[in-house]
Amino acid sequence: CKAFPGNPLNFRDDIDLVVFRENTEGLYSGVEFHPVPDEVVEVLGKHSPKMERFATVPRDELAISCRIFTRRGCERIVRAAFEYAKQHNYPTVTVVEKPNVIRETSGMMVRIAREIAKEYPGIELWETNIDAMCMWLVKNPQDYGVLVSSNMFGDILSDLAAQLVGGLGFASAGNIGEGYGVFEPTHGSAPKYAGQYKVNPTAAILAARLMLRWLGEEEKAERIERAVAEVIAEGKVRTYDMGGSASTLEMAEAIAEKAGRG
Incomplete structure (x- = not known):
């Protein structure tokens, strides 16, 4: 998403954003349940005590969508973002997730981004939560270049970035x-x-x-x-x-x- 000077729809004229979105995994994987089978509730309950408060919810009043990440999927999209930044002289790559709340999946993406960033000493890794990123893109979009994120978050970011350039x-x-x-x-x-x-x-x-x-x-x-x-x-x-x-x-x-x- 690049702002071309002279476009009356530009939010600013100095925006040049590239969003890398993993589009085979995450919340768009299509692994969902409604109504939720008893065995799914039982298995989840065994592995997470947080599932306990949903155990008595009628199964036809309960819906579950799985957010699935793989190490390979995360590595592939993060490395693609860094390679693009290297080839086109972007000084930063920003990984946009929500690891403070979605600890396992977003946490995996951020950890892998940190690992891969070590292979690109000339490019700085920034880490920003998805909600804060939406605010910063509206406030200071010119500060960012390459963004990398998971499927749903990348979907949100790409539409936001598009509107900033018209x-x-x-x-x-x-x-x-x-x-x-x-x-x-x-x-x-x-x-x-x-x-x-x-x-x-x-x-x-x-x-x-x-x-x-x-x-x-x-x-x-x-x-x-x-x-x-x-x-x-x-x-x-x-x-x-x-x-x-x-x-x-x-x-x-x-x-x-x-x-x-x-």
């Missing part, structure tokens, strides 16, 4: 595995706007920039970014979300023309 029309994302990557605008398909021809295409175009960067095509990625920056700075072509009347195609063509000039 909204979902300006935020792109990549779903990156060990050998494959899928890139998209963070707004997804936005079916309610289908056929209206007014949606800002910048996020989709910046997703192509992310893809090219991942493929090692840095010069082409930079060309796209410069083109977007120039069009926004000029302010001649703006879609409805920016207070203008340009169509999706008109905005895309303006950016393509700039990119074609190099």
Whole structure:
């Protein structure tokens, strides 16, 4: 999420945030129970005395969602964040969790982040709780660069970061595995706007920039970014979300023309 000067929707003009979100584990793992089977309550009760106060709740009035972390999953996302920070000269990586309350899962993520940080002496590790991070991003977003978090917290952070730079029309994302990557605008398909021809295409175009960067095509990625920056700075072509009347195609063509000039 990068703020392009000249965008009337920017919270500030000096924001450049990258959110690394683990998206295969955590609360979105899909391991949930409702109503909760007796054996699940019994097993949890044996391992945690805190489950005792829920033991008499009728099973159809009880719901459980499991927050599952693995060491491999934590290591993978944290290392990816540090590698990105190293490659693109970010001085800090901020791990955003809630280990003071969610001690086991968030605690695992933070401990692993500390271990991996030792391998990157030129990058400082910051640790911030998710609730405080939301406050600090609104107060001082320019102080942060690379953020890394678990699935749900990363989901929250990415939408917050997107709004700071103008909204979902300006935020792109990549779903990156060990050998494959899928890139998209963070707004997804936005079916309610289908056929209206007014949606800002910048996020989709910046997703192509992310893809090219991942493929090692840095010069082409930079060309796209410069083109977007120039069009926004000029302010001649703006879609409805920016207070203008340009169509999706008109905005895309303006950016393509700039990119074609190099």
